[in-house]
Amino acid sequence: MASPSLFRHRNFTLLFGADVISQVGTQISMLALPLVAVLALDASAFETGLLVAAETAAFLLVGLPAGVWVDRMPRRRILVAADVVRAVLLGSVPIAWWLGVLTLPQLYGVALGTGLATVFFDIAYQSYLPSLIERDRLVDGNAKLEIVRSASGVAGPGAGGWLIQALTAPVAVLADAVSFLVSALLLRRIDAVERVPERSGRRGLAEEIGEGLRYVASHPILRMITAATAVANFTHGLFGAVEMIFLVRVVGLSPGSVGLLFSAAAAGGLAGAAVVGPLSRRVGSARAVWLSPLVFYPFMLLVPLTEPGWKTALFAVGMFMNSVGVVVYNVTQVSFRQGITPEHLLGRMNATIRFTVWGVLPLGGLAGGVLGELLGVRATVWISVVLGLLSAVPLLLSPLRRMRDLPAASEAASPQEPAA
Template identity: 55%
Template sequence: MSVTFRAAVNGPLRLRDFRLLLAGAAAAQFGAHVTLVALPLVAVLVLDASAFQVGLLTAAETAAFLLIGLPAGAWVDRVRKVPLMIRADVVRAAAMASVPVAGAAGVLTMAQLYAVAFVTGIATVFFDVAHQSYLPHLLPRDQLVKGNGALETVRSSAQVTGPGLGGGLVQLLGAHPAVAANTAGYALSALCLWRIGRTEPRPEPAPGASLRADIGEGLRFVLGHPLLRVIAAATGLGNFLTAVLMATQTVFLVRDLGLAPGAVGLALSAAAVGGLVGALTAGTLAARWGQARIIWLSPLVTGPFAVLWPLSERAGGAPLFALGSGVVFFGAVVYNVAQVSFRQVLCPPRLLGRMNATLRFLMWGTLPLGALAGGVLADGFGARAALLCCAAGFLAVPLPLLFSALRGMRDLPAPSDEVHAAAPDTDTAGAAVTAAEPDAQTGTDRRDRTASLG
């Protein structure tokens, strides 16, 4: 039994509502990673899409983070998180269900795929911001790393099995029927969330508050904190380059390396294997090397392996591509567990939605730009050239972190104990009451309380 899994069993997994949150995440992630392979293969194999069209499809999936990321965070802070996540899952399930229906009727087009990707992306923005903002209400501060590690383990496990199964389903059933797996995943996620028993207090906006003022408060909190600024810069660059990879890897594997759909799924699963190992070892590595140190050390050590992607066309083929993906995404998941846990501890509860949405806007807003860039590069110069540019960019990802205060720190600064309410250690039918900071959700006595670097 791994150290991370054993720690989770002794901590967050004792909570029934966390187990339901984890099960919902597993269902949604499993379906999503089947579709990660299936949807581009629908475009390439069924609709004969160009490299630019595949890049545009990837951009449509992530454009919402750039377009509505900031107002979404302010809105999430005003509503209960679980009902919002359930509605987002229902929208995503309905949108994805339209693909196999249209495919069976023979009327599927690229325009519909773009629309499905865009609508799903909008729902995902609201779901993800609410999901990250809800976890600190469910777990005590000292168990957030364990909770995030468990969620990353689930996500990485889905990444391991999802792409391989997606490629196999495409090969056996055809491309568009495989997308139905995502519909089932989102529906099961909604069901798990619906069974969560703990009811959040309804957030009360401060007197005279406006959406614009709320957005501004979130921006000031993030941009005013030196560590959050460099984390946003490094992650934004990493996500831009990841989107270049996502937009070009299917075209490269199918048309340059000549892989069948099942082999494409297996090649893409290698990234998830690395991510799963990263999720299982993130807590141990952070304890050994320090949570601050691991934030910059993980991309510094693993980023150079991205050069194996363009090299795989001439030496080693798919195994070399898979090795590069496995190592790079191992580092990415270790980095994510450390920095997401830090963000959740640092932020006052009333600002969690806006903080997460602001960072998603800064970090994930680069995804559609990277996808478009990858499509343009692959269309004009070939998929291998796009991957070469992508690999060179990964070498620069740790630079903002190395030129910050993080480089001289072992562990991240601890905020005041006032920042977070204590969550209950046990869950009996989900009716436990938060022990501290009763004003965190009601909006009363709202003095600004932000953590400093000390």
Template identity: 50%
Template sequence: MSSLWHHRDFRQLWAAETVSQVGTQITLLALPVLAVGVLAATPLEMGVLTALETLAFLVIGLPAGAWVDRWRRKRVLVAADLVRAVALGTLPLAYAFDVLTLAQLFVVAAVTGTATVFFDVAYQSYLPTLVARDQIVDGNGKLEASRAVAQVAGPGITGVLLRVLGAPLLLLADALSFLLSAWFIGRIRHVDVVPDRAARRPLRVEIAEGLSFVVRHPLLRRMVACTGLANLAGSATSALLVLFALRELGLSETTVGLVFSAGAVGGVVGAVVASRVARSFGEGRTIPASALLFAAAGAAVPAADLVAPVPLLVGGWFVSSFAVIVYNVTQVSFRQRLCPPPLLGRMNASVRFLVFGTMPIGGLLGGVLATWLGVVPALWIAVAGQFVAALPVLLSPLVRMRELPDELDATLPAPVPQVGPPAAG
């Protein structure tokens, strides 16, 4: 297996993802701080904001995969970056003219969420066409390492800069990061090959093929169930986390940023050791183990209301970040190896529809529960949901498996539908 350090096209994709992730981490903290600190958002409004950020996965997640399989993926990636740059750039502009409202925040969240759907589907479908089959795990590990490093550096820098510059101006940095990401992707030389238009079937038929591939595979559907339920509970927590830290715990923006950065070091560790953990512990067993570890670590968030908030939040965030990265590297690499190339876009879109489609529901649910019961009880309910989410993989053959299948084989209960001739890109 040759090193990806010498793979020019992969380096461009890696650079694009790295710079975009740094900007995204800034927004993940700056946007809710803007909503809570500048626009005085309520728990329910924070739930709506979180829901709108991911609503597109539920609304257009499935057709997006079929469209991406018909288009040049490089163009999709560049277009999605440009849309996100323009949308985020309107926020500091509106603030400068004193016309910024929660309604505009909601619209920007929905627009950037829609662009993210297309970017993520195309991005995960693009990697297997750029690198060799035996380089996919290594590629995912490097990309997740960038994400983890951004999760360490981004919040800490953001927490400090929020005091100096303020949330609106920081959002301009994320807009610029998407422009830089688009430039790096534009430098990729790999030429996409689009399937012949004459070979296309009705959109609903192609969508059904991708969805069928996911739900018919006995291992893949369990992973999807676990991830979808975990995202449901996790979104309830995410909707309330900044509000909980600032209002309930009385932490400053700087402290919140540093807590997130310190805890995110676990993600860096996870990215570095993920492939080694999967090899030594077993790919199959790694998935339920990391899901259970993530659920247990989530209890640190509401427990921070009882004692030692900063150490608990840092420790819980560290373990959660580690577990999520190890889980993601293992299961994403598995499904990329498993899927026929012509079906990659629709498979990834189907997975994202099922696992991210729960997130707007979770965000709204978190806001409603916090309004009804209070923020801390809502966070404890979300922790219980994380343990429920781990059950599909804990009560499965994965706990006894070391190796996961490399391609479609006898683990499928029935043949998958024919998908036509393979196409690169």
């Protein structure tokens, strides 16, 4: 008998609704914040790279201890607090702009502060879903949440580009601040019971961090997934440092056109979320993990060829196809991670992986800013795309190459005895 739709599950629906609102606002802000720097404050390639680095530096600063705290505290409380903090920080940008006191250091501070809140939110979020739904429904739940991210990627940049063009970039950031407040109100209504470890069972911070590190490092599949994602994210940081400058100053697009281009590219995420379930069943969930970067990422080679006129479509095509692969990859590997990890280790497992794969983003952002100044923006885009091809190598060297499907929780209870 088929399970009832997750949309009939009250708590999942509240989480889904909070994600819808927050993700649309976030997509607007992801477009608006760099454009505030580029258009309102005339930031250089290096200064924009610093902004990208500030947005993700928090994963290096507090990524590992955040996992311990997430395992020690009610995760819903962390999610609500993180939303409120991000709303306040982002709300300060339009206020400072209206007062005529907005500066790049403030943008760096807002980016760093929202990044710190995002560290806790993301780790708690990925650790919270298994508390709301059964683990055999995690692929379905994650696919639905990826549809939210992808749909917001279609609607958000287009709306953001229009808002920026009509109302200026600082005002558009306000939309994201409001979205976080609404998200927090919905999350507060979730009434699922969480199991939080007793204080008597807690050990030192370093010992608990070490347990999470050992769990990931000793698992042959988790270890290689982490390595592959880290390579991909480093190159994404390189690309993100010069992306806006490439489109606005090199290609010569308006904010509205940039928003539409991002919306067209993000439609690939919707396609990926729609096909991940059937694709995983047809070719196997393990094969879907390593085939997705091999099949879809090479289309990114079209992106550096973007020029004014019809060749702007090359950017959309490359990003569209890459987004399909990214969503297929993320849904399958994140569901696998959530399914095999014991409840008391979920926060630290996610924190260890996030620390590694997001911690390289600021390094990529800094490197992209430097390369943009030394070699030029288009050359930096080429370097980032070509290096991204290496992300598939760890997956091809892992046990995934000899498997059709990822092992279930019952087959992979211990990282010391992984099923192959």
